[in-house]
Amino acid sequence: MKFQPILDAIDREIRPLLGAEGAVASYIPALARVPATQFGIALHTREGVEACAGDASTPFSIQSISKLFTLTLAMRYLGDALWERMGREPSGNPFNSLVQLEHEQGKPRNPFINAGAIAVADRLVSRGHAKAELLAFMSDLCGEAVQLDEEVAASEAATGFRNIALANFMKSFGKIDNAVGEVLALYFNQCAIHMDCRQLARASAFLCRDGAHPFDGKPEITTERHTHRINALMLTCGTYDAAGDVAFSIGLPCKSGVGGGIVAVVPDQLTLCVWSPALDATGNSLLGLKALELFVAKTGLSIF
Numbered sequence: 001m002k003f004q005p006i007l008d009a010i011d012r013e014i015r016p017l018l019g020a021e022g023a024v025a026s027y028i029p030a031l032a033r034v035p036a037t038q039f040g041i042a043l044h045t046r047e048g049v050e051a052c053a054g055d056a057s058t059p060f061s062i063q064s065i066s067k068l069f070t071l072t073l074a075m076r077y078l079g080d081a082l083w084e085r086m087g088r089e090p091s092g093n094p095f096n097s098l099v100q101l102e103h104e105q106g107k108p109r110n111p112f113i114n115a116g117a118i119a120v121a122d123r124l125v126s127r128g129h130a131k132a133e134l135l136a137f138m139s140d141l142c143g144e145a146v147q148l149d150e151e152v153a154a155s156e157a158a159t160g161f162r163n164i165a166l167a168n169f170m171k172s173f174g175k176i177d178n179a180v181g182e183v184l185a186l187y188f189n190q191c192a193i194h195m196d197c198r199q200l201a202r203a204s205a206f207l208c209r210d211g212a213h214p215f216d217g218k219p220e221i222t223t224e225r226h227t228h229r230i231n232a233l234m235l236t237c238g239t240y241d242a243a244g245d246v247a248f249s250i251g252l253p254c255k256s257g258v259g260g261g262i263v264a265v266v267p268d269q270l271t272l273c274v275w276s277p278a279l280d281a282t283g284n285s286l287l288g289l290k291a292l293e294l295f296v297a298k299t300g301l302s303i304f
Contacts, residue, residue, distance in 0.1 A: 001299065003270075007041050007053040010294045014039045014054070014276070014287050022278030022286035025258040030155035031061060034260075036278040041291055042197035044205045044214065045270040056197040060275055061152045063257030065200065066190040067117040068234070069138060072206075074111075074120045075226045077127065085123070085175055086116045090237050090244070098165060106173025110237040112255065115166045118176075121186045125178045130186050138193060141203035141214055141221070146195060153192035160188060191257075200263055200273040207231055207253075207265045231265055235303070242282040250292045251302035262288040266301045 018037040026032040042052035074082050091100060091109040101108065101115050108116035124130040138146040156163075167180045167187075176183060195203070205214035206221040207230060213221055222230075234253035239246040239262070246254055252272075256262040260277035262285055272295065276287040296302055 003043055003045075003049070003051040003299075004053075006295065006298050007043070007051050009298065010041060010291050011039065011053040013294060014291055017287055017290070018276070019278070022280055024260070024277045025063075025279060025283075028152070028155055028159060028258070030149070030152040031259060031277075034060070034277045036276075039274075039276040039287055039291070040197040041272070041274045041295075042201040043270050043272045044201040046205070046208050046268060048215070050198065050201070052198055052201075055275070058275075059194045059196045060261060060277070061149055061191065061257070061259035062193050062195050062200065062261055063191045063259040064112065064114075064117070065255050065257040065259075065261050065263055066134075066193055067112050067120070068204065068230070068238075068255045068263065069141075070117065070120050070124060070134065070190055071111045071233075072222055072226070072230060073134070073137060074123045075230070076222055078123060082120075082123065086111055086119050088233060088237075091241060098162070098169065101166060101169055106170045106175040108170070110233065112233065112237045113240075114163055115170060118163065118167050118183060118187050119170060121190070122176045122178050122183045125183050125186055131189050134186075134190060135193070138195070138203060140218075141206070142195070142199040143202060143215060144199060146193060146199070148189055149192045149194040152194075153189050156188040156191055157184070160184070163187065197261070197273040197275050200261060201271050204263045204265065204271040204273070207234075208267055208269055208271050210268075231267060234265065239284050240282050242280075242284055246284070246289065250289070250296055251304045252292065252296065253303070254292070256284045256288070258283050260285045260288060262292065264292055264295075267303060269301065
């Protein structure tokens with residue numbers, strides 16, 4: 001299948017819709033200034049073929065997409081022991097909900113809501129040098145140096161009151177081992193990683209290769225078993241409390257972030273990244289989801 005004409009067609013259909021609906025993530029000041037009228041799309045196939053369209057080379061804050069990569073590292077290091085501190089069920093609540101966390105005595109429902117990702121960050125902090133390790137991991141996956149947006153990281157830290165509350169709440173239940181400030185520093189930094197659609201499509205390609213590195217000749221990233229489980233969590237939990245609707249309308253494992261990016265996986269075939277900063281009410285990119293629907297309609301690719 002020739003993907004470049006398909007991506008070009010999707011870009012042409014999305015362009016007239018830019019700026020019409022949705023809103024950028026205004027609760028993070030550094031993200032509130034991002035122009036909403038942008039759209040990018042890129043893919044990386046299992047064989048290494050790439051295609052992109054629109055603003056695919058424009059870097060953006062990956063935000064919660066980072067949870068996909070920290071989870072991969074934590075599963076590599078801890079295996080099934082990771083699940084002693086968190087569940088694997090959809091939350092059905094907003095990604096930063098405190099109510100559910102209290103009801104479940106500080107155990108996050110899944111690793112893709114904020115509480116779960118903070119718990120994962122705690123596991124990585126316990127290993128030491130977590131920030132440097134994460135950046136090296138991301139750079140290796142996409143074959144280019146990956147950087148932090150220091151302004152976004154500072155903005156997250158200055159206004160992340162609910163995340164601070166979540167971390168302290170889990171600490172009070174004995175679910176966080178390290179100093180809360182150290183854990184949150186990693187969490188805010190991982191959300192502030194700056195990448196573009198091309199890089200994210202490459203970096204996530206191990207998920208369509210049964211855990212093999214996106215580039216041939218390098219050591220595998222994770223096991224086939226872990227890859228299948230990460231994809232399953234993306235399908236059921238990867239788009240906040242809209243995961244059921246996304247599975248229904250798109251039918252691909254996805255992980256979104258409030259920076260407007262969404263990574264999607266077609267197992268054994270390709271990974272795809274779309275980006276448009278204007279979000280819907282659930283915190284997912286409004287036109288990013290529309291673009292994924294168009295991609296599935298035009299290619300017939302789905303896990304169902």
